[in-house]
Amino acid sequence: MITINRNLLQITELAYSINARIQVIAINVANKREQICEAILRIITTLTLIADNDIELPLRSLPYILVLFKDLEVSAISTCQRIRQRKGLGILYKIVEYLGESYI
Secondary structure (H helix, E strand, O other), X not given: OEEEHHHHHHHHHHHHHHOXXXXXXXXXXXXXXXXXXXXXXXXXXXXXXXXXOOOOOOOOHHHHHHHHHHXXXXXXXXXXXXXXXXOOOOHHHHXXXXXXXXXX
């Protein structure tokens, strides 16, 4: 995981509570491109999944993602994002969600 310096301790404690093997690193600025570049330099695993912190993968999606790598010519894939609408939100929350959806 990668975060910014001011969140390093909190994110490290959270990651460790999930699995002690999760490595957490930090950079100075909250910039997605810089964070991804820094993380990619440290990848040592055979397969790596890069996702935003707000991503929710359906439980059955991983096998569909992994099957694509059976073709040795494939070195990277991308999935489509979709919006899951939440019920019972007030008008202000709906506006904020709409703006977020428009960004995707």
